[in-house]
Structure formats: C-alpha cells, structure tokens
Amino acid sequence: MNPYLAGVLLGLLLTLTVFITGRGLGASGAMKSANVAVVETVAPAHASANSFYTDYQAEHPEGVLKNWLVFEVIGVLIGAFLSGLLSNRLSLKLEHGPRTVGNIRIAGALLGGALFGFGAQLGRGCTSGAALSGMAVLSTGGIITMMAIFGGAYAFAYFFRKLWV
Amino acid sequence: MGPLVPDIIGPNLNYVVALFIGIAFGWILEQAGFSSSRKLVGLFYGYDFTVLRVFFTAGVVAMFGIVALEHFGMIDINLIFINPSFLHSALLGGVIMGLGFVIGGFCPGTSVCAAAIGRIDAMLFVGGSLLGVLLFAEMYPFMETLYMAGDGGNARVYESIGMSKELFVLLMTAFAMLAFLATSIIEARVRGESITPLRVSRVPVVIALIGGFIAVSAYILPSQKDSVFRSTAHILSAGGGGVAIPTMTVDEFAFRLLDNDARIQIIDFRDQEEMKRLPLPKAVSFTPDNLFEKEPKQLLSRRRILNVFVTVDETTDHRLAAIALRLGLENVRVINGGIQAFESEILEFDDSLVPQSRREVDTFRFRSRASKDLQSVIASSTAAAPVRRTIQRAVGGC
Numbered sequence: 075m076n077p078y079l080a081g082v083l084l085g086l087l088l089t090l091t092v093f094i095t096g097r098g099l100g101a102s103g104a105m106k107s108a109n110v111a112v113v114e115t116v117a118p119a120h121a122s123a124n125s126f127y128t129d130y131q132a133e134h135p136e137g138v139l140k141n142w143l144v145f146e147v148i149g150v151l152i153g154a155f156l157s158g159l160l161s162n163r164l165s166l167k168l169e170h171g172p173r174t175v176g177n178i179r180i181a182g183a184l185l186g187g188a189l190f191g192f193g194a195q196l197g198r199g200c201t202s203g204a205a206l207s208g209m210a211v212l213s214t215g216g217i218i219t220m221m222a223i224f225g226g227a228y229a230f231a232y233f234f235r236k237l238w239v
Numbered sequence: 240m241g242p243l244v245p246d247i248i249g250p251n252l253n254y255v256v257a258l259f260i261g262i263a264f265g266w267i268l269e270q271a272g273f274s275s276s277r278k279l280v281g282l283f284y285g286y287d288f289t290v291l292r293v294f295f296t297a298g299v300v301a302m303f304g305i306v307a308l309e310h311f312g313m314i315d316i317n318l319i320f321i322n323p324s325f326l327h328s329a330l331l332g333g334v335i336m337g338l339g340f341v342i343g344g345f346c347p348g349t350s351v352c353a354a355a356i357g358r359i360d361a362m363l364f365v366g367g368s369l370l371g372v373l374l375f376a377e378m379y380p381f382m383e384t385l386y387m388a389g390d391g392g393n394a395r396v397y398e399s400i401g402m403s404k405e406l407f408v409l410l411m412t413a414f415a416m417l418a419f420l421a422t423s424i425i426e427a428r429v430r431g432e433s434i435t436p437l438r439v440s441r442v443p444v445v446i447a448l449i450g451g452f453i454a455v456s457a458y459i460l461p462s463q464k465d466s467v468f469r470s471t472a473h474i475l476s477a478g479g480g481g482v483a484i485p486t487m488t489v490d491e492f493a494f495r496l497l498d499n500d501a502r503i504q505i506i507d508f509r510d511q512e513e514m515k516r517l518p519l520p521k522a523v524s525f526t527p528d529n530l531f532e533k534e535p536k537q538l539l540s541r542r543r544i545l546n547v548f549v550t551v552d553e554t555t556d557h558r559l560a561a562i563a564l565r566l567g568l569e570n571v572r573v574i575n576g577g578i579q580a581f582e583s584e585i586l587e588f589d590d591s592l593v594p595q596s597r598r599e600v601d602t603f604r605f606r607s608r609a610s611k612d613l614q615s616v617i618a619s620s621t622a623a624a625p626v627r628r629t630i631q632r633a634v635g636g637c
C-alpha cells in the first residue's frame with residue numbers, strides 16, 4: 075500500500091478512536107496486562123507486595139485482562155493475520171539482515187524486545203500509545219517520548235549496523 | 240458530542256469496539272509493510288523510510304482531525320486522555336525504547352502484527368517485551384521516584400512552548416512535508432537510484448489537497464464557541480437583539496422557591512462573592528464555558544426541568560440564555576429584571592407601599608409574606624457548588 079495512503083487511513087482510524095472512546099491506540103499496555111495476570115496467578119503473595127501489581131489490580135476490579143488494550147491487541151492479531159492471508163504473506167520465517175545469522179537475530183529480538191518492554195513501562199507507552207497517540211492529542215509528554223524514541227534509535231543505530239545492513 | 244464512551248457506548252460494548260479498532264489497526268500496519276523488521280529499521284539506516292512516511296502522515300492527519308473536532312465543538316477535550324508528561328521517565332524510557340528498536344527491529348505494535356503472520360523474530364520480540372515488563376515490575380519499588388519525577392500534568396505541547404494550537408499544527412505539517420522530501424532524497428542516494436524527489440504522484444497530491452481544504456476551512460470558519468459568543472454579542476439590553484428569551488416574573492420565581500419546586504433548577508453564573516452574599520437554594524454554579532462541555536450540558540437538558548439562569552445583571556442573563564438556546568438547550572428561563580429585581584421587589588419589599596389596584600393588593604400581600612419567608616430559605620442555603628462531574632477523563636496510554 076502507498077505509505078501516505080496507509081498513514082491517512084491510520085490517522086483517520088486514530089481520530090475515530092479518540093472520538094468514540096476518548097483514548098488513543100496502544101500496544102504495550104496489553105503486555106503489561108498479560109504480565110500482571112501471569113504474576114498474580116503464579117506468585118500471588120509476591121504480587122501483593124509490589125505496588126506495580128497492586129495498583130494495576132486496583133485499576134482493574136473485574137480482572138486484569140479485562141482491559142481495553144487487551145481486546146485491541148487481539149484485534150491487531152486478527153487484522154494483521156487477515157491482511158497477511160489476503161496478500162499472501164503468511165509464512166513462518168525468521169527474518170534477519172544479510173550479514174548476520176539466525177542465532178544473533180534470535181538474541182537481538184529477545185534483547186530488543188526486553189529493552190522495548192522495559193522502556194515502554196518507564197516511558198508510559200510505546201510508539202503507538204505514547205508517540206503516535208500523544209502527538210495526535212498534542213500531549214507534551216507524548217511528543218517528548220516520540221523524540222526520545224527516534225532520537226535514541228538514530229544515536230544507537232551506528233553501533234548495530236551489522237545487524238541490518 | 241464525543242467521546243461516545245461511556246454514556247452512549249457502555250463499558251462492555253467498548254471492548255467490542257476495541258476489538259474492531261484493533262482489527263483495522265492490525266490490517267493497516269500489515270498492509271503498510273510493518274510486519275518486516277528490515278523494513279522497519281530501514282529508516283535508521285536510510286534505505287527505507289516507509290515507517291517515517293506512515294507514522295508522520297498518521298500523526299498529522301490525527302492531529303488535524305482532533306483539532307478540527309475540538310474546533311467545531313464535536314468533542315469535549317476535557318474528557319479526552321492526554322498522555323501525562325513526566326519529563327525524566329519520558330526521556331529515559333524513550334531512549335531505552337530507541338535502543339530496543341535498533342537491536343530488536345520492532346516496536347510492540349508492529350511485533351504483534353508481524354507475529355500474526357508468522358515472523359519468528361517478532362514472536363521472540365513479543366516474548367522479550369514480556370520479560371522487559373516483568374523486569375520493570377520487579378524493579379518498580381526502586382524506580383518509583385524516577386517514574387514519578389518531573390510531573391507536568393496533562394500538558395499540551397503548544398501551551399508548553401507558548402504557541403497557538405493552529406500555528407503548532409501548521410508547523411508540524413510543514414516539518415513533516417520537509418521530512419518526506421529530505422528522506423526521499425536520502426533514500427534514493429543510499430539505494431543508488433536516481434533522485435526524483437519531486438515526482439508528483441496522485442495519492443500524496445490528493446491527500447495534501449484534502450488537508451489544505453480542511454485547514455483553510457478551519458481558518459475561515461470560526462470555532463463553534465467563538466461563533467456562538469459572537470452571535471450574542473449584539474444583545475446589549477434585556478430583550479434586545481431580536482432574540483426572544485422566555486422569562487419568569489419575580490413573583491413566580493419567589494413562589495417556586497417558597498414552594499421548594501423540584502421542577503426548577505437555578506444555574507448560577509455569578510462570582511463566588513455574590514453567591515456567598517445571596518445564596519440561592521440548590522443552585523449549581525456555572526461558567527459560560529460549561530455550556531460547551533458535555534456533562535454540564537446534559538444537566539441542562541433534563542426533561543421538564545426549567546433552568547433559571549442567574550447572572551450578574553439582566554443583560555448578561557439574556558445573553559447567556561441566548562447562547563444556551565443557540566446550543567439547542569430549550570428549557571431556559573430568565574428572571575424579569577434579573578436578580579436585582581428579585582432582591583429589590585421581593586427580598587427588600589417595602590411594606591409601607593400603598594397598593595393602587597386590586598391586583599396590587601394581592602401582589603403586595605404575597606411579596607410581604609415572601610420577603611419574610613424567603614429569609615429563612617436563603618439563610619439555610621449555601622453558595623452554589625460547581626457543576627458535578629461524574630464522567631472522568633478517559634484512561635488511555637499503554
């Protein structure tokens with residue numbers, strides 16, 4: 075799809091989301107829900123001693139998985155799967171740069187994911203929830219986070235160039 | 240008036256809405272090519288700027304859309320989630336996310352999207368982010384101070400830098416356009432293709448034209464608030480300006496107060512001092528801005544309840560009532576002569592007046608009694624409280 079057209083559709087979707095629900099899009103919040111759900115099941119005593127878990131439980135009296143973003147991310151899985159199906163892109167594969175091997179890509183994906191997950195908690199949102207949605211509602215915090223994400227990525231890109239080019 | 244949640248769309252239906260919004264979100268991300276890590280990080284190495292194009296176009300379109308909805312009075316911005324600004328955690332968290340981006344090749348949304356079509360690296364990235372969240376959760380007791388430092392509330396960026404909202408949106412749009420142009424030159428260089436940055440294709444031109452049209456119309460058409468205020472600016476006296484405002488006599492008002500009539504509701508626009516000097520029973524304190532907000536407006540639209548507007552003087556009564564009528568609120572009344580007439584003719588009724596007609600005999604008898612009885616009603620009233628808000632700002636973010 076033409077990237078500008080995709081951008082317009084995404085922008086209209088975000089506007090509609092704000093008009094209907096009063097909030098923007100997101101992604102990493104669902105991972106927080108999943109994390110709290112696992113910890114409170116596996117180690118309930120441990121969870122009740124940490125305000126990260128107890129605050130989240132207090133915000134979700136009907137269960138920590140009953141969260142707007144959990145439903146939205148399930149939708150993302152369905153929508154992306156349908157799109158991949160229709161465009162013939164469904165296949166199990168490990169994508170990596172031309173000068174790197176599978177094992178390095180595996181380590182990179184895990185480490186990068188962990189950093190992103192950690193950073194998204196600290197920064198109160200990821201590229202969707204803080205940067206894109208924050209820019210849309212002209213939030214100072216969201217725009218600072220956006221500049222920090224892209225600025226940080228450009229600053230570190232040189233050191234990891236062998237992973238990609 | 241938006242947002243439609245929670246009063247038009249209930250909390251449970253909202254989860255169904257979330258699912259459908261998610262489906263559209265996932266579909267757009269996947270169609271844009273965001274399910275490939277090599278494409279995503281291309282922007283950091285200059286060989287593929289798709290992410291920048293999609294991201295900035297979406298950001299500018301949504302920014303435009305939300306500013307327009309606010310401009311034309313279609314959403315109550317006080318109920319919209321504005322990401323809170325915590326300077327330290329936003330900067331540090333953002334830089335860590337940037338590092339994660341170049342090492343992992345995804346961000347959370349795109350990793351979910353790529354995992355859905357079978358990318359193993361994306362599934363690992365999702366697993367990694369769960370571990371990252373767990374790490375943060377376990378470290379949270381030590382991080383709480385940093386997490387809460389530099390609280391700037393729900394700051395909006397144009398206010399933070401002292402600029403008008405419209406100018407900021409315009410500058411952002413111009414910046415995005417420049418970025419599109421510059422990155423297409425860089426991209427062509429890195430790929431070793433010939434540079435044709437000014438190649439004009441249909442889609443961007445149509446999009447730019449629509450955007451330009453919306454922008455121009457927003458500058459030409461005043462915001463809903465301005466136009467409504469302006470339409471009542473010519474009301475310089477009670478009953479002036481050709482707007483018929485339904486009125487209520489001071490006697491009727493006094494009678495309803497004494498009767499403790501549940502079918503009237505006093506909407507008090509006076510300042511705190513005046514409300515303390517002469518409190519009215521069960522009054523709700525309003526500001527003119529409240530008339531444009533979602534929940535206060537609902538309070539004025541209750542069926543079979545008359546809203547008696549009380550302001551500093553009769554002319555202002557009429558002006559605000561005219562605004563309310565323009566906004567489609569019907570059950571509005573003003574007191575004949577305003578609160579001053581109510582004070583002088585009822586509360587401070589002069590018993591020594593001699594009635595000139597039979598009608599005045601009755602009126603004066605009522606007023607004489609009312610001036611005494613109302614003293615206790617007013618003494619037992621307290622200054623009006625601001626309009627109660629039960630709808631909270633939406634909870635958002637990640």
